[in-house]
Amino acid sequence: MVVAPVIYPKPGFDPVKDFTPLTMLVTMPMLLVVHPSVCAKNVQELMALARSGKEMTYASAGAGGPQHVAGELFASMGKLTWVHVPYKGEAPALTDLLGVHVQAMFANLPAVLPYVQSGKLRALAISSAKRHPNLPDLPTVAEAASLSDYDVQTWYGLFAPAGIPEPVARKLRDETVAALKSSELARKLIGQGFTVVGNAQPNFAGFVKSEVPRWARLIKEANIRVD
Secondary structure, eight states, X not given: XXXXXXXXXXXXXXXXXXXXXXXXXXXXXXXXXXXXXXXXXXHHHHHHHHHTTSOOEEEESSTTSHHHHHHHHHHHHHTOOOXXXXXXXXXXXXXXXXXXXXXXEEEEHHHHHHHHHTTSXXXXXXXXXXXXXXXXXXXXXXXXXXXXXXXXXXXXXXXXXXXXXXXXXXXXXXXXXXXXXXXXXXXXXXHTTOEEOOOOHHHHHHHHHHHHHHHHHHHHHHTOOOO
């Protein structure tokens, strides 16, 4: 919704004009992880490696996705250089990270946490602006790298077509938020690493509108393209 219109030459839609944002459903942070063989015990040491002239590689689940732009924003704000290696999905990316074919990755929390807990990967930081309640000792990228504005999360939202009647939009939003806030569904989502949001329509609409130029600047600076 906010990256595709910039990456693709002719996306065929405008995320602001062609849709009615109803509510943000959930967010999910990513963990910045490295293989244990990488000589970096924290984010500052990883940044020093990436500035040392040695080739550093990081994987993602695909060009233009949240993991890719998280890595590019980290490189841009931290003034470091590393090489992006895109994969066709998070599973093959993690497989190659575990096999030391790449050195680092921003990976969705639920997918990567078991490898961190088993010691197969080392978590250096979390991508959200705040620490995660399940990982209170793990610093944010903003904290660890002294990058105060760094905040990248995978998010999922509910949209309707532009021009949908307001009573219908309100009904869809209200019923969706009620379901999200139900104890059973909320418990399942939180257990999978999500943060339940269910915010007001104006707040979600404002968020989407602000995200488009934010990522457009980065994508153009980093020359991110999808063939």
